[in-house]
Amino acid sequence: MGLASGGIVIEHLVKRFGERAVVDDLNLHIQPGELFVLVGPSGCGKTTTLRLLAGLEPVSDGRIYFGERLVNDIRPRDRNVALVFQDYAIFPHLTVFENIAYGLRARHAPRDLIRERVANAARLFRIEHLLRRKPRQLSGGERQRVALARALVRDAALYLYDEPLANLDAQLRHQAREDILTLHRQKGQPAVYVTHDQAEAMALGDRIAVMRDGKLQQVGSGLDLYERPCNQFVAFFIGSPGINLFEVEVRPDQDGSLRLVHAAFRLPVPEEFQARVAPYTGRRLNLGIRPEHLQPPRRADFAVSEDSTIRGLVNVIEPTVSGCTVYLSTLEPTPRDFVATLKARLPGSYLGREVPLAVNLRKIHLFDPEDGQALL
Numbered sequence: 001m002g003l004a005s006g007g008i009v010i011e012h013l014v015k016r017f018g019e020r021a022v023v024d025d026l027n028l029h030i031q032p033g034e035l036f037v038l039v040g041p042s043g044c045g046k047t048t049t050l051r052l053l054a055g056l057e058p059v060s061d062g063r064i065y066f067g068e069r070l071v072n073d074i075r076p077r078d079r080n081v082a083l084v085f086q087d088y089a090i091f092p093h094l095t096v097f098e099n100i101a102y103g104l105r106a107r108h109a110p111r112d113l114i115r116e117r118v119a120n121a122a123r124l125f126r127i128e129h130l131l132r133r134k135p136r137q138l139s140g141g142e143r144q145r146v147a148l149a150r151a152l153v154r155d156a157a158l159y160l161y162d163e164p165l166a167n168l169d170a171q172l173r174h175q176a177r178e179d180i181l182t183l184h185r186q187k188g189q190p191a192v193y194v195t196h197d198q199a200e201a202m203a204l205g206d207r208i209a210v211m212r213d214g215k216l217q218q219v220g221s222g223l224d225l226y227e228r229p230c231n232q233f234v235a236f237f238i239g240s241p242g243i244n245l246f247e248v249e250v251r252p253d254q255d256g257s258l259r260l261v262h263a264a265f266r267l268p269v270p271e272e273f274q275a276r277v278a279p280y281t282g283r284r285l286n287l288g289i290r291p292e293h294l295q296p297p298r299r300a301d302f303a304v305s306e307d308s309t310i311r312g313l314v315n316v317i318e319p320t321v322s323g324c325t326v327y328l329s330t331l332e333p334t335p336r337d338f339v340a341t342l343k344a345r346l347p348g349s350y351l352g353r354e355v356p357l358a359v360n361l362r363k364i365h366l367f368d369p370e371d372g373q374a375l376l
């Protein structure tokens with residue numbers, strides 16, 4: 001079967017197990033050459049979606065196209081899909097060479113071509129010295145690289161990865177991500193990569209789809225999802241350290257302008273958001289503030305008026321390359337009671353100190369508490 005030069009189109013895809021739809025009306029267009037990441041919590045339907053793409057499960061409803069071609073009824077082996085699964089799926093009785101060569105042999109590739117492709121893949125994944133060994137003589141990281149080499153040695157219409165790096169330590173995982181990206185660019189074919197790790201999704205994905213309970217929440221670049229989440233779930237799921245969430249009440253000031261009122265602060269609603277917030281006057285909203293949008297007020301790009309700050313006592317710090325993530329207890333102006341905790345990214349440690357943090361009001365997020373949809 002030819003390569004999917006038109007990309008992969010998924011239309012109204014449904015998979016039911018019994019009564020339950022574990023993939024529920026999924027619509028996606030994966031562009032040719034795109035590395036597309038599916039991310040979401042455990043059980044949200046990511047692996048099932050991959051299995052539907054590979055043809056390992058029959059679809060309950062909807063259509064899958066590879067390019068122009070409807071593949072719903074095409075057998076897995078005729079879809080020309082390469083799979084890299086978490087449990088490696090390498091054959092214990094075959095040498096590393098034979099494992100890597102397996103897909104090419106199954107397609108009756110000429111012997112010279114097999115030797116050349118295996119040598120290239122082994123060089124890329126730095127396993128040339130292991131070609132005569134059996135899988136049991138390899139470390140976990142080496143086995144992982146064999147699995148990648150085996151899947152990527154042939155030209156497939158679509159590459160599917162299911163948490164392939166889950167068993168690697170942090171350093172190997174970093175290296176393997178780069179290997180996957182390099183290979184992906186060389187192949188120029190679409191790939192779908194499943195992970196529950198949002199940091200991995202951000203590092204790899206040209207675009208990312210966030211799923212929850214079988215339903216697509218949002219598709220976009222990592223930056224889109226981070227800066228413009230469509231709902232509270234996406235806002236919470238994407239980003240580490242995570243977004244701060246507060247329940248606030250919308251109250252008019254004496255001059256009629258709106259404020260977001262919490263026991264620890266009374267933040268003014270920026271002029272440009274007033275119209276969208278006005279229908280919620282007297283009601284509750286959920287306010288989201290990313291940790292880096294809280295800063296000591298000196299910073300020039302932050303509003304510095306007293307009423308756009310939140311006061312907090314720094315309890316815990318986590319040093320990072322770009323400063324510190326600090327965990328604060330927010331303080332009510334009077335009396336100084338603990339109200340809630342929040343996270344901020346500060347240039348220094350401030351441990352044990354009380355700091356006023358200016359909120360970058362242009363970057364706040366507001367969500368309807370009923371359905372979690374974003375207002376801003």
Ligand code: ATP
Nearest residue numbers: 017022040041042043044045046047048049195196
């Ligand atoms: P994880 O990150 O834990 O692998 P996932 O997002 O990949 O999760 P899936 O493996 O797609 O999730 O499973 C989605 C839901 O479908 C889960 O609730 C799972 O229990 C259910 N499920 C998966 N396969 C079957 C099956 N063969 N029969 C019945 N239910 C199934």
